[in-house]
Amino acid sequence: MDNLDKYRQCFCDVFSLGADFDIDAAEMGGTPDWDSVGHMELVTEMEDRFDILFETEDILRFTSYVKGIEILKKYGIEM
């Protein structure tokens, strides 16, 4: 599984998304269960899988699937 697949799997596992869900368009507040609680669950899941620890600023900046990719790159994760 490459890093992009690992990243997508975090969304599926945390938010229990079905195979037909358009993950590329996922946004905080617009995706089922991606509220403030779900957000921290998603962050910790990503931290565990990629072995990183987000800065608080990045937790706040992480508001969509697309932004998440940018943030992971910042931590040296090849996407």
Place this chain on the structure above:
Amino acid sequence: MDKGWLLGGKVCLVTGTSRGIGQEIAERFAKAGGFVYAGARREGSLEDWAASVNASAAGKVSPIYFDMTDTAAVKQAIVQIKKEQGMLEVLVNNAGVVHNGALGMVPMEKVREMFEVNVFGLLELSQLVVTRLMMKQKRGSIVNIASIVGVEGSRGQVAYSASKGAVVALTKSMAQELAPYQIRVNAVAPGMVDTGRLQVEIREEYRDNVPPIGMGRLGSTGDIADACLYFASDMASYTTGQVMVVGGGYDTQSRALYNIRYQ
């Protein structure tokens, strides 16, 4: 009282354990069956003490070294605990700095230093522990060490009492915010506790006159540790947002008179 298994198997982190109250809390938690990460700044400084505690405790003390004002080091400590244990059930925010001085006599540099450790450091560590460990496990107990002067104020301790007042306020707010996650947040506010630091203070600032305390004695570090043990354990499972003053009946009025007379 047998406190042998009050914390049976619980993973705890206590900061500021190089001496005094913090060390007593860590030791008592280990004796109560907890696995206790004992935090201190100076690398290697806790090894001998930890070995002696571990020889007889039901639980275990494991030293962990980091500076509360170093964000990267604090993060590293949490990552280490997360990797080793995958959970943390109890956090005791004990690390603190004290500088006494009347309003016109306390340098801003010292005020900043106190807030850096007593408030900002505590907040940052709590943020990491809550968001990375406790919220996920949906349980936990945070015990903040405040001070009686943070509740009642104190002549000659303007800045220190302000920093501890902040600890009281954030304890109450954190408790409200975190109750839905079954994370409890309480504070212990010690009165005059018989530590090396206080002995020096009594000698130098009060000319060996012991303060007037209702119960007729200074508090012991064990008195404070027991209060922390209560909040940390499941005995306090429905208690949150509380500030327990452990002061032996040390009231504001007699303290004020004492301060005026001897300081």
